[in-house]
Amino acid sequence: xxxxxxxxxxxxxxxxxxxxxxxxxxxxxxxxxxxxxxxxxxxxxxxxxxxxxxxxxxxxxxxxxxxxxxxxxxxxxxxxxxxxxxxxxxxxxxxxxxxxxxxxxxxxxxxxxxxxxxxxxxxxxxxxxxxxxxxxxxxxxxxxxxxxxxxxxxxxxxxxxxxxxxxxxxxxxxxxxxxxxxxxxxxxxxxxxxxxxxxxxxxxxxxxxxxxxxxxxxxxxxxxxxxxxxxxxxxxxxxxxxxxxxxxxxxxxxxxxxxxxxxxxxxxxxxxxxxxxxxxxxxxxxxxxxxxxxxxxxxxxxxxxxxxxxxxxxxxxxxxxxxx
Amino acid sequence: xxxxxxxxxxxxxxxxxxxxxxxxxxxxxxxxxxxxxxxxxxxxxxxxxxxxxxxxxxxxxxxxxxxxxxxxxxxxxxxxxxxxxxxxxxxxxxxxxxxxxxxxxxxxxxxxxxxxxxxxxxxxxxxxxxxxxxxxxxxxxxxxxxxxxxxxxxxxxxxxxxxxxxxxxxxxxxxxxxxxxxxxxxxxxxxxxxxxxxxxxxxxxxxxxxxxxxxxxxxxxxxxxxxxxxxxxxxxxxxxxxxxxxxxxxxxxxxxxxxxxxxxxxxxxxxxxxxxxxxxxxxxxxxxxxxxxxxxxxxxxxxxxxxxxxxxxxxxxxxxxxxx
Numbered sequence: 176x177x178x179x180x181x182x183x184x185x186x187x188x189x190x191x192x193x194x195x196x197x198x199x200x201x202x203x204x205x206x207x208x209x210x211x212x213x214x215x216x217x218x219x220x221x222x223x224x225x226x227x228x229x230x231x232x233x234x235x236x237x238x239x240x241x242x243x244x245x246x247x248x249x250x251x252x253x254x255x256x257x258x259x260x261x262x263x264x265x266x267x268x269x270x271x272x273x274x275x276x277x278x279x280x281x282x283x284x285x286x287x288x289x290x291x292x293x294x295x296x297x298x299x300x301x302x303x304x305x306x307x308x309x310x311x312x313x314x315x316x317x318x319x320x321x322x323x324x325x326x327x328x329x330x331x332x333x334x335x336x337x338x339x340x341x342x343x344x345x346x347x348x349x350x351x352x353x354x355x356x357x358x359x360x361x362x363x364x365x366x367x368x369x370x371x372x373x374x375x376x377x378x379x380x381x382x383x384x385x386x387x388x389x390x391x392x393x394x395x396x397x398x399x400x401x402x403x404x405x406x407x408x409x410x411x412x413x414x415x416x417x418x419x420x421x422x423x424x425x426x427x428x429x430x431x432x433x434x435x436x437x438x439x440x441x442x443x444x445x446x447x448x449x450x451x452x453x454x455x456x457x458x459x460x461x462x463x464x465x466x467x468x469x470x471x472x473x474x475x476x477x478x479x480x481x482x483x484x485x486x487x488x489x490x491x492x493x494x495x496x497x498x499x
Numbered sequence: 500x501x502x503x504x505x506x507x508x509x510x511x512x513x514x515x516x517x518x519x520x521x522x523x524x525x526x527x528x529x530x531x532x533x534x535x536x537x538x539x540x541x542x543x544x545x546x547x548x549x550x551x552x553x554x555x556x557x558x559x560x561x562x563x564x565x566x567x568x569x570x571x572x573x574x575x576x577x578x579x580x581x582x583x584x585x586x587x588x589x590x591x592x593x594x595x596x597x598x599x600x601x602x603x604x605x606x607x608x609x610x611x612x613x614x615x616x617x618x619x620x621x622x623x624x625x626x627x628x629x630x631x632x633x634x635x636x637x638x639x640x641x642x643x644x645x646x647x648x649x650x651x652x653x654x655x656x657x658x659x660x661x662x663x664x665x666x667x668x669x670x671x672x673x674x675x676x677x678x679x680x681x682x683x684x685x686x687x688x689x690x691x692x693x694x695x696x697x698x699x700x701x702x703x704x705x706x707x708x709x710x711x712x713x714x715x716x717x718x719x720x721x722x723x724x725x726x727x728x729x730x731x732x733x734x735x736x737x738x739x740x741x742x743x744x745x746x747x748x749x750x751x752x753x754x755x756x757x758x759x760x761x762x763x764x765x766x767x768x769x770x771x772x773x774x775x776x777x778x779x780x781x782x783x784x785x786x787x788x789x790x791x792x793x794x795x796x797x798x799x800x801x802x803x804x805x806x807x808x809x810x811x812x813x814x815x816x817x818x819x820x821x822x823x
Contacts, residue, residue: 386710387810399809406803475799479730485723486711 184209185352188252188274190267192217192226194312194443195284196258197320199328199358201226204237206356211241211249213270218244220317229315230322232357251276254349256306257294258284260447261458268297275299280345282306284328286377287458288370288466291333303333304346305366307373311440324438327359331366337418339365371415372422374463376430378411379404381444381459382480385487392439395431403476405431410474414463417472448488451495456484508533509676512576512598514591516541516550518636518767519608520582521644523652523682525550528561530680535565535573537594542568544641553639554646556681575600578673580630581618582608584771585782592621599623604669606630608652610701611782612694612790615657627657628670629690631697635764648762651683655690661742663689695739696746698787700754702735703728705768705783706804709811716763719755727800729755734798738787741796772812775819780808 187210189200197212204210204226214221225238243249246269253276257267264285271281271294280302281294291303311324330349332340341364350360363369380391383400394400408427415422447454460481467474511534513524521536528534528550538545549562567573570593577600581591588609595605595618604626605618615627635648654673656664665688674684687693704715707724718724732751739746771778784805791798 399806403806482727
């Protein structure tokens with residue numbers, strides 16, 4: 176396993192090792208990288224049983240990993256992979272200062288808009304690289320992750336005011352480590368453009384999977400849900416244009432074709448909804464709506480989905496609290 | 500009961516005596532009017548047990564009514580109350596010619612747009628008066644109707660090309676009969692304007708009650724569902740404007756306030772959805788969207804609700820058929 180040991184050794188931390196962070200962290204650890212995992216509820220289980228990955232590319236198990244349940248016990252790390260849900264990002268100012276080495280970089284594996292700004296503002300954070308993950312994976316239980324499909328990570332570096340940061344040396348270094356772990360990597364110059372492109376798929380399929388209680392293939396196969404998804408995608412492209420980020424119109428049809436060829440899949444927002452967990456409604460819907468609006472562009476369909484999701488979550492939580 | 504017998508006796512038919520037609524037909528019959536009911540599935544039950552109305556204004560029972568299950572057995576009637584679901588209007592050309600007296604009028608108790616045109620085109624139909632019903636009523640079983648709230652009927656006469664027909668003598672005659680039966684009546688000059696005004700409430704509350712699985716008071720009380728309802732109402736007002744029908748903006752707040760003071764209520768579209776019946780999606784959503792679009796006005800939120808409803812009905816019906 177250590178045959179692919181990288182020449183220059185960077186120490187990694189994974190904050191929030193769930194379906195995404197746990198999967199990529201496990202791949203890095205398997206490849207011999209020095210990876211330190213900060214767990215929350217799964218800590219006890221992982222200490223005793225390690226990490227189990229069922230992957231379409233081959234199952235594997237890491238019997239012993241460097242697991243923590245307190246950031247203060249962790250060593251300083253050169254790359255901190257942040258893979259919490261965005262709804263947990265308020266915890267980061269209490270975590271990151273304990274584990275950031277000098278010149279450390281954040282590798283942010285989250286969806287939606289507006290999180291880089293928040294994280295870059297935390298004292299001690301110098302550099303944020305976003306890793307947009309095109310991966311279908313899910314948590315089956317504590318320390319148990321299933322990787323269903325895809326797996327590509329697209330790196331872009333954060334720069335204030337939404338400017339493209341170009342391809343930086345740091346991005347090449349991270350890509351090199353990720354490659355040794357078998358992770359397909361793309362480099363992109365313009366983070367904000369990529370975030371909006373990802374929203375083109377995420378907004379309709381995450382939102383409608385919850386509101387219409389349906390998986391991706393059912394949504395893509397039904398003529399009305401498909402038309403609606405297309406219309407939402409076009410809105411997101413107009414929203415992106417309001418931020419001076421151009422997405423070609425044919426991107427919509429590419430995304431629909433990709434969805435057709437995807438295995439039937441419940442997006443993580445749907446799984447979160449069904450599990451009673453918080454949904455990333457703000458970063459995935461609220462912030463994009465707000466930014467487009469400030470630039471004079473309304474996204475009425477996306478706004479409607481936002482209100483529907485808020486209603487459904489509020490009712491779910493009220494119904495639940497009235498039962499207990 | 501016959502004390503209020505009208506001076507000039509008009510013979511009534513009720514085609515589709517369900518929650519609305521059955522309720523108003525029963526009120527007319529109770530007041531001594533000559534009312535002939537064309538039933539479908541409830542026929543046998545009604546012949547043996549009559550009609551039972553539980554009403555907030557007082558319960559009553561009609562032990563013996565003139566019930567039919569075949570239009571060919573019915574006498575010619577001066578006023579034919581059409582209260583089928585709009586999805587059943589394709590049956591009318593096979594029914595109406597058998598029961599229309601010379602100079603007969605249709606009193607159309609349906610929601611949505613575009614039905615008057617269809618019905619006016621049926622051979623033998625001379626006049627169509629629409630009765631917009633502001634009533635909460637529901638079918639509890641065969642021949643058994645519960646009247647929960649409200650009850651007002653607003654009459655407007657149909658004229659081609661959406662022109663206001665004014666207040667006609669026929670409308671006064673119908674109003675007179677309805678008054679004798681205790682039905683509050685309003686007369687209105689402009690049918691199309693009134694239809695759009697009714698859509699202002701029906702589109703958000705009927706549509707969202709299905710998509711969000713919620714009653715009217717839950718929708719009105721939740722800040723996000725309320726904001727969404729308001730936004731859909733504003734869209735309908737813009738759609739009406741595209742048809743040269745002006746609805747004041749404060750009408751939205753009036754409708755929301757009305758909903759606040761209404762008893763919690765599942766609109767009939769929601770009851771139809773849960774019962775596996777057809778939904779009036781075309782007349783209530785499809786036709787308004789199409790008419791506004793032809794006039795250059797998009798209603799993106801209403802269109803989204805349309806697609807969501809179509810998806811939900813299609814899945815409901817597919818799931819059901821795959822079980823049997």
